[in-house]
Amino acid sequence: MATSTRKPILISGAGLSSLLLAQSLLRASIPFQIFERDASVSFRAQGYRLRLSSEGLDAIESVLSPADFQKFWDTCGKTSGAGGGLTILDALTASPPPALPTEESSEEKANAKPTGPPMSLTSRDGKTIGISRGDMRRLFMACCEPFINWSHHVTAYELTPSGVRAVFADGSKSIEGDMLVGGEGIYSGVAKQVSGGKLKTYDTGARGIHGQAPSTAFKGLGEGVWAVRDTSRNQGDVFAITNVRPGDMDDPTVQFGWTMGSHPGVIRAPNDDYTMIGAPAASIAQELTANWHPRLRPLFEQMDVSEAAFWKITCSTPTGVPEWSNEPRVTVIGDAAHSMTPAGGIGANTAVRDSALLGNLLAEKGGWESGVTEAYERGMREYASEAVRASYGMAKTQFGIHIDENSKTHLTLSPPNPDDQV
Numbered sequence: 001m002a003t004s005t006r007k008p009i010l011i012s013g014a015g016l017s018s019l020l021l022a023q024s025l026l027r028a029s030i031p032f033q034i035f036e037r038d039a040s041v042s043f044r045a046q047g048y049r050l051r052l053s054s055e056g057l058d059a060i061e062s063v064l065s066p067a068d069f070q071k072f073w074d075t076c077g078k079t080s081g082a083g084g085g086l087t088i089l090d091a092l093t094a095s096p097p098p099a100l101p102t103e104e105s106s107e108e109k110a111n112a113k114p115t116g117p118p119m120s121l122t123s124r125d126g127k128t129i130g131i132s133r134g135d136m137r138r139l140f141m142a143c144c145e146p147f148i149n150w151s152h153h154v155t156a157y158e159l160t161p162s163g164v165r166a167v168f169a170d171g172s173k174s175i176e177g178d179m180l181v182g183g184e185g186i187y188s189g190v191a192k193q194v195s196g197g198k199l200k201t202y203d204t205g206a207r208g209i210h211g212q213a214p215s216t217a218f219k220g221l222g223e224g225v226w227a228v229r230d231t232s233r234n235q236g237d238v239f240a241i242t243n244v245r246p247g248d249m250d251d252p253t254v255q256f257g258w259t260m261g262s263h264p265g266v267i268r269a270p271n272d273d274y275t276m277i278g279a280p281a282a283s284i285a286q287e288l289t290a291n292w293h294p295r296l297r298p299l300f301e302q303m304d305v306s307e308a309a310f311w312k313i314t315c316s317t318p319t320g321v322p323e324w325s326n327e328p329r330v331t332v333i334g335d336a337a338h339s340m341t342p343a344g345g346i347g348a349n350t351a352v353r354d355s356a357l358l359g360n361l362l363a364e365k366g367g368w369e370s371g372v373t374e375a376y377e378r379g380m381r382e383y384a385s386e387a388v389r390a391s392y393g394m395a396k397t398q399f400g401i402h403i404d405e406n407s408k409t410h411l412t413l414s415p416p417n418p419d420d421q422v
Contacts (some may be wrong), residue, residue: 006367007034007091010166010177011214011407012154013184014041016133017334017351021181024063024359027142030367034144035166035174037153037184041141049227049257051130052076054123056349068142075135077245078127079225091230091238094293105396128225130243154182155189157330164329165316173394178368180330181358186314187290188336195324199316199332201339203408205264206313206399207274208342209285212255215248217298222249227295230288236263238288242299258299259342260285261313263400274310281308315341315403318392320385331373333358341401343394350387 007310009025014036025032052060061069090097143147146241153169157180166174186201193374223246229239242258260267269287270280282305289300316339334351341347358376365372397400 005261006031007163007176007178009317009362009368010035010164010174010180011187011335012166012180012182012190013036013336014141014148015183015185015334015353016136016140016348018181018183019137019144020060020063020332020355021183021359022144022147022353023068023140024355026361027063027065028363028366030362032146032147033174033177035154035168036148036150037169038150041137047130050132050136050348051128051243051345052123052346053349056352057123057129059349061317062356063359070141072136072139074262074354075139076129076131077243078125078129079243079245080127080223086225086227086241088227088229089296091228091240091289091292091296097229097231108157110349115210124407128243130245133420134201151191154184156193157190158330159327178329179373182330182336183334185335186339188332190330191332194327194330194332198322198324199337201314201316201335202403204315204341204395204401204403206234206261206341206395206401207263207264207267207269208259208311208313209267209281210257210307210309210311211282211285211300211303211306212257212327213277213299213303214252215244215254215256216250216252218242218244218256218303219249220295220298223412228292230292232291233266235413236266238266239264239398240289240299255304255307260288261399262288262341269310273311275311278306279308280422287356313341313395313399313401314339315392315395315401316388317405318389318403320388321381323381326374326377328373329368331358331376333380337380338388340388340391341389341399343398346387346391350384353383 008031011022011032011034018034022032022034022300031120037272060072064072088096106354137267154166156164156167158167158173160176163176163178164180165176166180182188182194184190189197215283221244223244225243227239227241229235229237238260239262240258240260242256245255248254282303285303285308286300289297321338333354337354338350339347340350357379361372362375363370
């Protein structure tokens with residue numbers, strides 16, 4: 001990074017959106033410091049695999065150098081099958097479910113609310129593009145390591161006459177920066193402070209489990225993006241989604257991941273402790289899928305028990321990103337600004353759009369300047385609100401959830417888990 005007399009941009013959290021923003025600052029020779037609560041990059045698991053939309057890929061490509069983007073692209077998996085889209089299977093028959101009626105009543109049409117445009121699964125070359133969070137984080141972290149301060153948990157900030165300081169959990173403070181970007185996920189103290197409490201993340205009540213199994217367990221499915229749904233339970237539906245990529249299905253040393261979700265009340269962690277990992281989560285996943293079709297059961301019977309983990313499904317205010325009084329030196333990105341359900345895989349793609357937009361605005365000015373955060377928030381609020389509405393709209397159908405302003409917020413949830421930070 002070139003020498004600069006400017007104070008650094010302070011970034012809270014070393015998740016995907018924070019690191020991609022850091023890459024943008026690196027290319028523009030703008031100084032920055034990242035503060036991460038974890039002790040190291042290997043402190044905790046990186047969570048499930050991400051599907052990249054056209055918008056997400058475009059944002060990443062706009063930030064990385066051509067050589068770095070080529071490395072990123074080469075690391076991504078490219079999946080074909082069923083026209084590049086999602087194939088839905090009945091869990092008990094392993095066949096597509098019966099077609100549902102497409103005619104809506106006049107009352108249903110009248111009450112229908114827009115949820116934003118659907119996002120195609122295919123993003124480039126007619127294929128579904130995916131990458132593990134771990135690989136994505138590793139690539140975005142390249143050359144940023146010297147500027148990451150581990151074991152620094154940002155809980156708030158303090159404005160100074162000519163800048164801002166991050167305030168840590170032990171009461172100490174950072175060096176003075178030109179600007180602070182809160183990218184520390186749904187538990188962001190920066191987001192709560194800068195928005196005056198208007199940024200909220202709600203507990204939808206739905207729960208899920210992440211798991212992995214040798215790629216050979218997926219041979220019965222074959223290449224494609226698959227969604228499996230079990231509607232046979234009185235207490236609610238259970239579903240799973242997986243991306244089976246070509247080239248690795250004969251190699252038992254390679255693992256593919258799957259994500260299981262359910263209607264509220266179906267998946268419950270022992271003692272309601274969703275920080276538990278391993279055998280308790282694996283046991284529940286195997287119990288729920290015990291009567292699934294033999295084509296599907298190997299995904300769960302052969303799972304790597306140690307990799308199983310519970311997760312809670314949260315969402316920002318369904319109407320979109322709220323308005324708050326702009327603070328010129330502080331803003332938020334990623335889940336800190338707009339937490340989304342996993343429906344549609346929109347959350348991470350929206351987060352990298354934040355990084356690209358804010359990074360571009362800072363690069364244009366050569367660093368922080370009054371008006372940058374206002375311009376960023378104006379643009380972010382438009383596309384992110386559309387994304388939150390779309391994500392929540394799909395989740396209402398998939399997860400059977402309903403939240404409003406009176407629902408429980410994330411403050412009532414368990415401590416942070418591996419997927420809190422985008």
